[in-house]
Amino acid sequence: TTTQRIALIPGDGIGREVVPAALAVLDTVGRRHGIAFGYDEFDWSCARYLAEGAMMPADGLDRIRDHDAIFLGAVGAPGVPDHVSLWGLLIPIRRQFQQYVNLRPIRVFDGLDSPVRGAVAGEVDFVVVRENVEGEYSEIGGRMSRGFPDELAVQQAVFTRAGVTRLVDFGLDLAEGRRRYGEAEPSTRSEPAGAFTPSEHGGTATTRRGGYVTSATKSNGIVHTMPFWDEIVAERTALHPALRWDQEHIDALSAKLVLDPARFDVIVASNLFGDILSDLAAAVAGGIGIAPAANLNPARDFPSMFEPVHGSAPDIAGRGIANPIGAIWTAAMMLDHLGHPEAAAEVENAIAAVLAAREVRTPDLGGTATTTTFTQAVLDAVGTR
Ligand code: NAD
Ligand code: IPM
Numbered sequence: 001t002t003t004q005r006i007a008l009i010p011g012d013g014i015g016r017e018v019v020p021a022a023l024a025v026l027d028t029v030g031r032r033h034g035i036a037f038g039y040d041e042f043d044w045s046c047a048r049y050l051a052e053g054a055m056m057p058a059d060g061l062d063r064i065r066d067h068d069a070i071f072l073g074a075v076g077a078p079g080v081p082d083h084v085s086l087w088g089l090l091i092p093i094r095r096q097f098q099q100y101v102n103l104r105p106i107r108v109f110d111g112l113d114s115p116v117r118g119a120v121a122g123e124v125d126f127v128v129v130r131e132n133v134e135g136e137y138s139e140i141g142g143r144m145s146r147g148f149p150d151e152l153a154v155q156q157a158v159f160t161r162a163g164v165t166r167l168v169d170f171g172l173d174l175a176e177g178r179r180r181y182g183e184a185e186p187s188t189r190s191e192p193a194g195a196f197t198p199s200e201h202g203g204t205a206t207t208r209r210g211g212y213v214t215s216a217t218k219s220n221g222i223v224h225t226m227p228f229w230d231e232i233v234a235e236r237t238a239l240h241p242a243l244r245w246d247q248e249h250i251d252a253l254s255a256k257l258v259l260d261p262a263r264f265d266v267i268v269a270s271n272l273f274g275d276i277l278s279d280l281a282a283a284v285a286g287g288i289g290i291a292p293a294a295n296l297n298p299a300r301d302f303p304s305m306f307e308p309v310h311g312s313a314p315d316i317a318g319r320g321i322a323n324p325i326g327a328i329w330t331a332a333m334m335l336d337h338l339g340h341p342e343a344a345a346e347v348e349n350a351i352a353a354v355l356a357a358r359e360v361r362t363p364d365l366g367g368t369a370t371t372t373t374f375t376q377a378v379l380d381a382v383g384t385r
C-alpha cells in the first residue's frame, strides 16, 4: 500500500460540500488500488479570517510544503473582500509553490447535454493550459485618490521570458503526448501531422488527436505584453515541427470556443485569458460545476494543488445541492499526478457512466439529486466499467 499525504483545505461555501464528495471517491478507489490517503485538514477560510484576522497562519505554507498534494475546495465568502481571501490563501499557494501551470481539461460527456448545438460527446475534448503565477495577476499597481474626482486605479501585467517559455513548453509537450484522463496509456496519434485538412477556420476535430496547439493572444491592439507572448510561442513551437498550431485573438477565440469547440486540443493562455476561457469552456461542456483543475508544479519541488474550477458559490451554499463532478474529477487529476493513472481513469469513467445513464444529476444540470446522492451514484459506478 502506498500512503499519500494530502493537505486538505475545504475552504468556504460549497467547497465544504464538494470536498467530502471527492474524498469519498478517493477512499473507495484507493481501496481498490492499494492507495491509502492520509489527510491533514486545515480550516483556512474566510471564517478563519473573520475569527482570527488571517486566512491562514503566518507559517501556513511551511505546514503544507511537504505534503504529496494539496486538495482545495474553494475560498470566498460574502462579507470578506475577494482580494483578502484570494491574496491571503489561494494566490500565495499557487505562486510560492511555483504551480505555474493550471491545467483545465474539458470534455463533453455522453448524457450531459451541452448548451451548444453541435458540441458532441467524444468530440469535444481539450485542455486549457493556463499560466498560473504571473501575467495580468500581479501585485503591482494601486488605487489613488479614493472618492475624489481624480480617482484612478492602475494594474501592471508582468510577463517574463522564463515564465512564458516554461508554460508554453508544457503545453507543447502535452500536445505531443496527450492522452485523455480516461485512458491509462498515451494515445497514439490517429493521423500523421501531415494528414491534417484545414476547415474554413483552420482546424477540424481530427486535429485534436493530431497534436494541435492554440495560443490565446491579443496582439492586434495596443497591449504590449501579447506581442512578446507571441514571439515566445513562435520560437518554442518552431522546436516542435510535428505539431500544428494557431494563434487566435482572445475575442475571436471565445467565439470559436462556442461555435466549434471540437476543433481544439491544447489551448495555451495567460493567467487572465485562461481564467475566462476555462469558465467559458466549462459552460460549453455543460456547466461550471463539472470542470476540474490542477495547479501543477512540474518540477515537483513543491506540492501541486488540486481544486475545481468553480468557486464557493455563496448563492447555493449550505443547501447540499452543489454539483460534485468538478471536485471528483479534480480528485482523478490528483490521482494521475500522484502516479495512479488506472485509479484516475476509473474515477473519470465512473463520472461518465453516471452521466451516460441520464438518471441522477444535480439541479444545475436540470436534475433533483443532492450532492450526496450524486456522489453515491459515482461510488456505485467505480470499477464497473
Ligand atoms: P462561482 O463559481 O462560485 O459561482 C458562479 C455560479 O456557478 C453560481 O451561480 C454558482 O451557484 C454556480 N456554481 C458554481 N459551482 C457550482 C457547482 N459545483 N454546482 C452547482 N452550481 C455551481 O463563482 P463566483 O460567483 O464568481 O464567485 C463566488 C466566490 O468564489 C467569490 O468569493 C470568488 O472570489 C470565489 N472563487 C473562488 C475560487 C477558488 O477558490 N478557486 C474560484 C472562483 C471563485
Ligand atoms: C479560478 C478563480 C481564481 C482565479 C480567482 C478566485 C482568483 O477564478 O481559480 O479560476 O482567477 O484564478
Ligand code: MN
Pocket (backbone or CB within 6 Å): 275, 276, 279, 309
Ligand atoms: Mn476562474
